[in-house]
Amino acid sequence: MADPQSSQLPEDELTVPRAPLNKMIKELLPNVRVANDARELILNCCTEFIQLVSSEANDICNKQAKKTISPEHALQALDSLGFGDYLQECKSVLEECKTVAAKKRKASTRLENLGIPEEELLRQQQELFEKARQEQAAIEQQEWLQLQAAQAAQAQQQGLHLQPGMQPTAATGGHFQPYQVAEGIPQHGAVPSLNQPSSGAGQLPTESASNQQIPPS
Structure with a gap:
């Protein structure tokens, strides 16, 4: 195994990526502002720690005549370095x-x-998404129609549609009450009966009045 410290890669490529480190700091310390110098120091410490553990794990791997560093080698390196x-x-x-x-x-x-190509799987996925959108739109349309029907029924129940013989009054809070029909005035659509006597001007003389005798002068 090659020693990580003998690598010829540039120094910038041997450090921990800054973006994940900054994200980790923000998640662990959401209410603390960390200066750039402190971030750089943490970055260097992480890089040094990784190099130290990797070097120790490499030595353990070589001692065991292995060609690949396994997780067990890294755990043994932590223990041997005092990070138990x-x-x-x-x-x-x-x-x-x-x-x-x-x-x-x-x-x-x-x-x-x-055994299905990736393009076919993608096409099937898009079809499923479209079907789900259509079903959701149908459900929303049905709910809207039910809401409109419920509102119409409620409005009709409250008397918003004016019924014959009903009128809203302020004294009743806008509720509909029957018309007050004056005595002698026929209601809408009613026909006066010929058998009922009428009073007032324009009345025709009755038979008894026409047969009444006039006293001599």
Whole structure:
């Protein structure tokens, strides 16, 4: 194995990327403002720590006559360097990484077993999205129609549609009350009966009045 410290890469490529480090600082210290000098110092410390652990893991790998540095070599390097307190947390992170990697491999294998090209899968996905949008639009349209019908029924129940013989009054808070029909005045559409006597000017003399005798002068 090649020693990481003997690499000929530029110095900038041997550091931790600044963007992930800044994101980590922001997540861990959301209410603390960190100066640029402090960020640079943290970056250098992280880089030095990674190089130290990598070098120790490489030595352990060479002693065991292995050609690949495994996670166990890194854990042994932490323990030998005096960072044994980090072992439990590192093991937990290692298990999470293995779980995520297994899920990715399983998903990739399942797609490969289908034998469907990626373009066809993308087209089917777009069709499913379009179908879901149409179904959602139909549901929203149905809900809107039901709401309109409910509002119309409520308006009719409250008497917003004027019924014959009903009128709104201020005294009743806008509710509809029957018309007050004056005595002797026929209601709308009513026909006066011929058998009912009428009073007032313009009345025709009755038969008894025409047969009444006039006294002599």
